[in-house]
Amino acid sequence: VRIGIVGLGLIGGSLGLDFRDQGHFVVGVSRQPHTCDRSVSLGVVDEAGVELQRVQDCEVIFLCTPLNALVKTALSLLPSLAEETIVTDVGSAKTTIVEALEPHCPNFVGGHPMAGKAERGIEVAQRGLFANNPYVLTPTAATPPKAIETLRHLIDQLQARYYTCSPEQHDRAVAWISHLPVMVSASLIQACFQETDPTVLNLAQNLASSGFRDTSRVGGGVPELGRLMAEYNSAALLHSLYQYRQVLDGLIQQVEGQQWTALEGVLEHCEAHRPDFL
Amino acid sequence: VRIGIVGLGLIGGSLGLDFRDQGHFVVGVSRQPHTCDRSVSLGVVDEAGVELQRVQDCEVIFLCTPLNALVKTALSLLPSLAEETIVTDVGSAKTTIVEALEPHCPNFVGGHPMAGKAERGIEVAQRGLFANNPYVLTPTAATPPKAIETLRHLIDQLQARYYTCSPEQHDRAVAWISHLPVMVSASLIQACFQETDPTVLNLAQNLASSGFRDTSRVGGGVPELGRLMAEYNSAALLHSLYQYRQVLDGLIQQVEGQQWTALEGVLEHCEAHRPDFL
Numbered sequence: 220v221r222i223g224i225v226g227l228g229l230i231g232g233s234l235g236l237d238f239r240d241q242g243h244f245v246v247g248v249s250r251q252p253h254t255c256d257r258s259v260s261l262g263v264v265d266e267a268g269v270e271l272q273r274v275q276d277c278e279v280i281f282l283c284t285p286l287n288a289l290v291k292t293a294l295s296l297l298p299s300l301a302e303e304t305i306v307t308d309v310g311s312a313k314t315t316i317v318e319a320l321e322p323h324c325p326n327f328v329g330g331h332p333m334a335g336k337a338e339r340g341i342e343v344a345q346r347g348l349f350a351n352n353p354y355v356l357t358p359t360a361a362t363p364p365k366a367i368e369t370l371r372h373l374i375d376q377l378q379a380r381y382y383t384c385s386p387e388q389h390d391r392a393v394a395w396i397s398h399l400p401v402m403v404s405a406s407l408i409q410a411c412f413q414e415t416d417p418t419v420l421n422l423a424q425n426l427a428s429s430g431f432r433d434t435s436r437v438g439g440g441v442p443e444l445g446r447l448m449a450e451y452n453s454a455a456l457l458h459s460l461y462q463y464r465q466v467l468d469g470l471i472q473q474v475e476g477q478q479w480t481a482l483e484g485v486l487e488h489c490e491a492h493r494p495d496f497l
Numbered sequence: 498v499r500i501g502i503v504g505l506g507l508i509g510g511s512l513g514l515d516f517r518d519q520g521h522f523v524v525g526v527s528r529q530p531h532t533c534d535r536s537v538s539l540g541v542v543d544e545a546g547v548e549l550q551r552v553q554d555c556e557v558i559f560l561c562t563p564l565n566a567l568v569k570t571a572l573s574l575l576p577s578l579a580e581e582t583i584v585t586d587v588g589s590a591k592t593t594i595v596e597a598l599e600p601h602c603p604n605f606v607g608g609h610p611m612a613g614k615a616e617r618g619i620e621v622a623q624r625g626l627f628a629n630n631p632y633v634l635t636p637t638a639a640t641p642p643k644a645i646e647t648l649r650h651l652i653d654q655l656q657a658r659y660y661t662c663s664p665e666q667h668d669r670a671v672a673w674i675s676h677l678p679v680m681v682s683a684s685l686i687q688a689c690f691q692e693t694d695p696t697v698l699n700l701a702q703n704l705a706s707s708g709f710r711d712t713s714r715v716g717g718g719v720p721e722l723g724r725l726m727a728e729y730n731s732a733a734l735l736h737s738l739y740q741y742r743q744v745l746d747g748l749i750q751q752v753e754g755q756q757w758t759a760l761e762g763v764l765e766h767c768e769a770h771r772p773d774f775l
């Protein structure tokens with residue numbers, strides 16, 4: 220299959236490496252000439268250039284730009300594509316993307332490979348990044364089965380765990396396990412800085428260990444990514460945030476009311492059911 | 498120094514191992530005869546028994562029971578001690594403990610070695626558990642300097658990082674970095690179970706990865722420990738919870754109001770200042 224990849228960062232680059240290993244011909248597009256050169260020399264793509272039209276004769280195109288460039292890039296590219304071209308994206312929010320692109324592209328299928336690294340960019344692209352990690356497709360009633368089949372075959376070649384669901388179900392699920400944790404964790408960091416006694420703040424910083432480190436990790440991640448996930452998945456994120464606040468208020472009331480047995484009951488439920496997510 | 502350890506679990510046992518290595522004579526007390534036997538055979542103590550009075554001629558006594566047994570155990574023991582006996586504890590909350598015991602014991606000094614493991618009990622006691630970890634003493638204006646000096650010398654022998662502050666400052670600091678994270682993290686687990694669509698909940702469980710795992714870790718910890726820290730540090734914990742809720746509400750308002758630049762600003766502050774705690 221001739222595969223186009225628009226946006227040569229960690230995700231686009233890692234897709235290129237795996238697809239080339241499988242014998243596909245991979246064409247890359249990046250706005251930065253330097254990134255195009257590096258992608259060819261790193262073996263991420265067979266050829267690359269800055270012109271979107273370079274991928275127009277590909278059979279399958281992966282849109283791998285950041286979320287905020289995705290729709291605009293797609294709308295520039297779509298008019299030059301044949302009707303049968305399959306287009307997918309890798310954004311972490313799906314409803315807004317699918318609603319924007321499906322009317323313009325009969326063979327568009329939303330996608331979300333759930334793999335990542337702390338670092339970004341083409342230099343950290345790696346083989347096998349998606350292996351054993353989830354890769355979600357979010358077709359709609361209008362999506363041609365053949366487009367889903369073709370993408371599923373490619374996803375299998377990545378050795379990823381394939382899931383399919385509606386865009387809305389995807390967005391609610393990732394709000395719970397990916398976007399809500401960022402907000403919860405960032406609020407923890409930010410809350411500590413509300414401490415008004417500098418001695419206590421300093422002591423807290425000295426005493427913090429693995430518990431604080433783990434709970435605060437995703438809240439201290441790349442700000443732009445956190446902002447984009449909130450912006451493009453705001454409806455599902457708000458739903459999760461409201462539920463979270465209600466649960467938190469319940470715990471606060473238990474502490475206020477010294478309902479220690481009830482509090483321990485909630486913590487027992489957490490201990491028992493956290494493994495459902497691991 | 499003749500050292501007494503009351504409560505032979507992970508912390509008490511690990512103190513015993515290190516102090517014996519330093520040449521001290523260590524006497525242990527546990528309510529369970531089996532634990533006494535194991536402590537002797539594991540080399541954690543020189544001798545052990547179920548009677549509190551067994552430690553009465555020790556120069557320094559470490560109270561290492563769970564928080565909810567601490568004051569009661571101390572009040573049983575104190576009348577049989579000489580006035581110059583130094584007594585300390587290892588509880589994770591200090592104000593309530595110090596207020597309860599200081600009037601009955603002139604040489605009582607609150608303490609908190611901040612080291613732990615997922616497992617509990619004498620079988621997982623280990624040498625060097627406290628090395629490079631914080632060990633906080635919380636003397637008051639009434640504490641004799643000689644008691645602090647003696648304990649500091651022992652803490653140095655554990656190669657722990659020594660800190661000293663008031664009981665109230667300790668409690669506020671650990672509320673931020675240890676007790677609040679448990680509540681924040683437990684609320685995350687519990688919130689996910691508010692999802693009413695079983696397909697979405699199942700999908701969320703399948704898609705959860707390292708971000709969810711880390712953010713939920715301390716919330717899925719031992720329920721009894723979470724309950725005890727809330728119970729014995731409820732004032733400082735509530736203060737932190739209120740501040741946290743206010744910060745969370747601010748983030749929710751930013752998402753509701755689509756204030757993406759302001760949201761990114763908060764996330765930038767988190768990214769920049771999380772390292773202050775690491």
